[in-house]
Amino acid sequence: MNNTIKALLGAGFAVAVALYANSIIGQASHGGFLVLAALFGAYMAMNIGANDVANNVGPAVGAGALTIGGAVIIASIFEAMGALIAGGDVVGTIKEGIISPNAFGDDPMVFVYAMSAALLAAALWLNLATWLKSPVSTTHSIVGGVMGAGIAAGGFAIVSWDTMGQIVASWVISPILGGLIAAIFLYIIKSQILYKADRIGAAKKVVPILVAVMSAAFITYLTLKGFKHIWGSLTEMLSFLPQTKKPTFSVALTFGLIGGAVTFLIVKPRVAKKIAGMDDSREGINLLFTIPLVFAAALLSFAHGANDVANAVGPLAAVNDALTSLKVSEKASIPLWVMVTGGIGISIGLALFGPRLIRTVGSEITELDQMRAFSIMMAAAITVVIASQLGLPVSSTHIAVGAVFGVGFLREWLDSKSMSEKQQKLKEETEKHHQIKAELAAYSGDDYKQKVELMEAEKKQKKKVKAIKRALRENYVKRGMVKRIIAAWIITVPAAAALSAIIFYVIKGLAS
Secondary structure, three states: OOHHHHHHHHHHHHHHHHHHHHHHHOOOOOOHHHHHHHHHHHHHHHHHHHHOOHHHHHHHHHOOOOOHHHHHHHHHHHHHHHHHHHOOOEEEOOHHHOEOHHHHOOOHHHHHHHHHHHHHHHHHHHHHHHHOOOOOOHHHHHHHHHHHHHHHHHOHHHEOHHHHHHHHHHHHHHHHHHHHHHHHHHHHHHHHHHOOOOHHHHHHHHHHHHHHHHHHHHHHHHHHHHOOOOHHHHHHHOOOOOOOOOOOHHHHHHHHHHHHHHHHHHHHHHHHHHHOOOOOOHHHHHHOOHHHHHHHHHHHHHHHHHHHOHHHHHHHHHHHHHHHHOOOOOEEEOOHHHHHHHHHHHHHHHHHHHHHHHHHHHHHOOOOOHHHHHHHHHHHHHHHHHHHHHOOOOOHHHHHHHHHHHHHHHHHHHOHHHHHHHHHHHHHHHHHHHHHHHHHHHOOOOOHHHHHHHHHHHHHHHHHHHHHHHHHHOOOOOHHHHHHHHHHHHHHHHHHHHHHHHHHHHHHHHHO
16 A cells, blocks of 8 residues: 555545534534644544554564554554553643643633644644654653743743653653663563573573562552542442552552462463474574563553543543533543544554554564563563552653663674674684785786686675674664654754644634
């Protein structure tokens, strides 16, 4: 499918959402702004699918556990399920509390202009980042959009700079935490399985434990992040659950430990059966992590759909609330059509434009196999759980990409010894090359066959030297890609803010 057809299909979805919004708003005053916001919301949802979802399935695709087609199908289904089942029915109208509602005074239309501008600015920035193959935080994009429009509406004083400071801190905290945890798990796998004399025996003991830990982490993560919006409804149906507004860490951890124990009992005999007669090669050990990776991709997608759909539908729900109630509220209900727009829009964006970023995360930063991808997926869940408990600001995008960095840099560090061996090998092969060249230059005989043999030997040796030099130059983590992604992270908030301020002034000017 070429890009023109993809763009037309995406535009068709956005127009369909706008037409539906027009049909329900009727003759209400300023109803056209709901149509405009619906158009922007659909566009934002598709860009979230195109950019952010790659973090959930990219490692599994890069490792070969899933094809791109399979990853798109699984992620699309579970993203939509997460959004529609666990996305919640109420959303904060001003993302992260970064600006005060007082910025808009008693004029709900100024608020409508600001939220519409924030949506379009965030979507445009995500679109550009996707085109540049840079996975960025959709949360930071919408935060920047809201901040820019808020400043345009009420000045710099209305911004909560403490909150913005926490967001800036997440640029450092998220990738470092994700990278460290991913590196730790990969080192455990290497030291406890790959570096053992009896790899099969080690895998039989260690793999069930690792999969159980992964299960416990994901169930804890899913409870904290995936079910927080619908916890009240769950406690009403299941009276034995603690009657709290949202799941506590102790409850989530209890669920995780129970799930981990059950997983261990299920996985242990299956692993023992699978490795019977299997060779102890790296490729054979890798296969044991394939199915856990598929489950991880599905669970991460569900949690992402439940947690991040608010980035697309939050401002749209806020506009809908402001136009129907004619006031600025701190909380707004999410109509079903708005949530459907978010859930389906994310899936459509992923299916049409997601493969570009899936390839970037899965194979264009560092080379992945199942063990490395497993470590990355573990880090994605565990880091969020730890950060939530410690109250640290983190970005799921930065965590996942930071985990990819961590895996690659650990490989470089572990292979530093072999790098020095390669350097010694280069020295030896270069000396041989010089020796053959000298023999060829000094040859003055009439034996044509001998001269050709010398020429062939020189050519062969030259290729060997070039191959060693190429291996030495090649980094396990592509530095150019790392620099590009980090630069995109740093400018996401200011870029979205600047775009949003410009769009706010345009919308306000056209409306007046």
